Amino acid sequence: MLTAARNEMLTRVGPGTPMGELLRRYWQPIAGASELEANPIKAVRLLGEDLVLYKDLRGCYGLIDRHCPHRRADMSYGWVEENGIRCSYHGWLVNEAGRCLEQPYEDTANPKPSKAGCDAKAYPVKECAGLLFAYLGPLPAPELPVWEPFTWPNGFREIVLADIPCNWFQCQENSIDPVHFEWMHDNWGSRLRGGGANAAPKHLKVKFEEFEHGFIYKRVREGQSEQDRYWTVGRVALWPNGFYLGSHFEWRVPVDDENTLSVAWFFMRVPKGREPYVQERVPTWVSPIKDDSGRWISSHVINQDIVAWVGQGRIADRTKENLRSSDIGVTMMRNRFFKELEAIAAGKEPGGVIRSANAAACIELPNMAREFNTEGIPLAEYDKDPIMRQRLKEFRHHYGQPAVVRRAFIEAMGIAGP
């Protein structure tokens, strides 16, 4: 249980709030690069700030104030040119550094030596593994962490976004919550498919370990032992707002205090023998979270998680909870946030910020599936593993995978399919 004041510290993300300042010290994934192919401009809201993301004709990404520095028209209704984005109201041109390069009427009728003072707010953007990351904190920006899976060749990658109408922190607490798998995904999943009985293998023990890039959680369930990778390796609650499960990442990116952008990046190694496989573009799609009757969609794994997150309210009221031993990881994570908030307040650099390009170039994380993802297995062997067999059959993580993405996946894997 937390006091209301402590809950506010964890959940408020706008400029000037303690958590807002902390999260601004890390690169945040905000979009898929492929989203900007059809339309090079996307309005985004991030950490309570309204912004516009664009790719100019040179291929340079910008993330600037949604409101034009002239009289605040909406830049997302402008257009991109060779070296920036132009406002459709009076034609001011702004580049990725926020510099105002042109003011057409002034340049013609009343030229001034300088456009100083007319700059727009601007943040750096970097592309990696098909994702676009933004950094909203004080400069110089730290290095963008290149997690090892971003460097893996011979895989089919896809990016799935979902707009979640609740605070980011309750989503992130789900990243350090092993026991929910048994109930939410196994037992409830079984009921949703018409099954009965709470027959999923029970969790017998869990443990949580802190490391530089977050926390590792480990578990033993009925039928497993301490020799199992779920105990010897575990899974990663990635600092500060990610989750890493060996073949995919999820980030809970705060839009504002009451909304979160779920960004998930998936990797599926092509079967042994189909190398080299080079993916030309990483598709990005948006997963719907409500059905036609207004109910939350519960058929897919992450959609089930979303039912839990939004069910906790727009901002979970942590003054009313009852934490138990299954929640030790949740408490550890909250305490680390409180510790880092103190570090920021004391003018120190928070943990997990990387300043060395070498250190950021390929960061290994605990991974239960490294050999599978890096060496691959023959197609015939997928059949022996129920999870892999299922993965080839359908995309179980998010509802609504577009047919065109499914077709590209089938082609990459070299399988027959609908």
Ligand code: FES
């Ligand atoms: S408001 Fe954008 S150019 Fe005038």
Ligand SMILES: [Fe+2]
């Ligand atoms: Fe889950």
